[in-house]
Amino acid sequence: MRKEHKTIGGYIELQLPEGQEHYPSFIKLNTGRNALEYLLRIKKYTLVYLPYFTCEVLLEPLRRLSIPYRFYRIDRHLDPVIDFELEENAVLLYTNYFGIKQDTVHELSRTVKNLIIDNAQAFFHPPVTGVDTFYSCRKFFGVPDGAYLYTESNTRLSLESDISVYRFSHLIKSIDLSIETGYHDYLKNNIILGNNPIKKMSVLSQRILSGINYEDCCSIRNANFQHLHQALGPINQLPINLVPIDGPMVYPLVIDQSDARKELIAKKIFVATYWPNVLEWASGDLFEHYLTRHLLPLPVDHRYGTRDMDHMIKTVRSLL
Ligand SMILES: Cc1ncc(COP(=O)(O)O)c(C=O)c1O
Known part of the structure; x- marks a missing residue:
């Protein structure tokens, strides 16, 4: 059977940049x-x-x-x-x-x-x-x-x-x-x-x-992560080895400050809870319970630069 030719004409659709996916063969x-x-x-x-x-x-x-x-x-x-x-x-x-x-x-x-x-x-x-x-x-x-x-x-x-x-x-x-x-x-x-x-x-x-510049996204994440770690590493209860890190999702800051998440959100720094279900799955004495309550996953993605990181550092320090 002959394949039909694609539609020609009509309105112009949303234009997205053309390129390659990051894992095209998966x-x-x-x-x-x-x-x-x-x-x-x-x-x-x-x-x-x-x-x-x-x-x-x-x-x-x-x-x-x-x-x-x-x-x-x-x-x-x-x-x-x-x-x-x-x-x-x-x-x-x-x-x-x-x-x-x-x-x-x-x-x-x-x-x-x-x-x-x-x-x-x-x-x-x-x-x-x-x-x-x-x-x-x-x-x-x-x-x-x-x-x-x-x-x-x-x-x-x-x-x-x-x-x-x-x-x-x-x-x-x-x-x-x-x-x-x-x-x-x-x-x-x-x-x-x-x-x-x-x-x-x-x-x-x-x-x-297919239209994303993956190299840029990854390097921005690395730069933001390193910037946060330099400033907040000394107060972070989570040990972090920088060497194998490439394009991390967030900067995971753990501090013993129960209200920190609420205060950050009030200051329009939206930090999620990873993950509310863990509080039900794990008993109160487990590390996982503590981690869920005290983890502040700070965004490091491609939308942000050094000024945003500095703003987060200042805001976190103001909570201590
Ligand atoms: C650690 C982790 N794994 C897997 C998933 C599932 O991914 P998806 O939402 O694409 O199903 C999520 C969240 O949704 C997650 O946080």
Whole structure:
């Protein structure tokens, strides 16, 4: 059958810069959680070890596939405490926290046979060869959804494409109105993203991801992170090794100041809670509980420069 020629004429559509995606050869899916589902389906694991300290949406695929899970702990370096034997068909899921745990990812790849790396917070860290790794794009770029999956397995699921135009409003409202005006839509669109079936990445997200200058985004993140670390490193309770860090998601500042988050938000520095569900999963005496309450993830992304970092440093210091 002859393929129809594309439509010619009509109105002019939104123009997006043309270029290349950062991981063009990886499997392209609609969400990070569904990338995990993809892996679980093709690898047929029967038990998942999950850190207490992670996002609850990762439970969606486990529930959907009725795969049991057990929580494990992390230490003060955010490294996993593996004081258990992994069963033959079990897999360990580790999060490359804030994009600063590449060393641990390498170490685990040498010691753990069945391993999945969650690089949702570490977009710029390429996978370790042979280690199943997934990425979520919306934590780093202005896209409604999108995920990449790296696996050496040749098994492929047959999927239809997602459509993300109906989850897009917060991204354009923030430009024409303000980020605050778009926030309600952001929350609404987050809910719509929940329990979505596994699909291929939408054409819209792919087109946006093809027009990004990844080199710039990565180097801006590095410069901002280093700037914050130079000033706030001495008061940060979280030990940070700068060497393996490349394009981190945020600067994770941990200070023993219970009201700091509220005060920063009051001063229009929006710092999220990673993750509210951890307060339910982990008992009050666990490090994960403390971390969730005291972590201030300071933004370092491509929207900001040295002046913004200095403003955050000054504001944080005023809270001490
Ligand atoms: C650490 C982590 N992993 C995975 C995900 C899931 O990514 P997605 O929203 O693309 O499903 C999230 C958040 O949503 C996350 O915070």
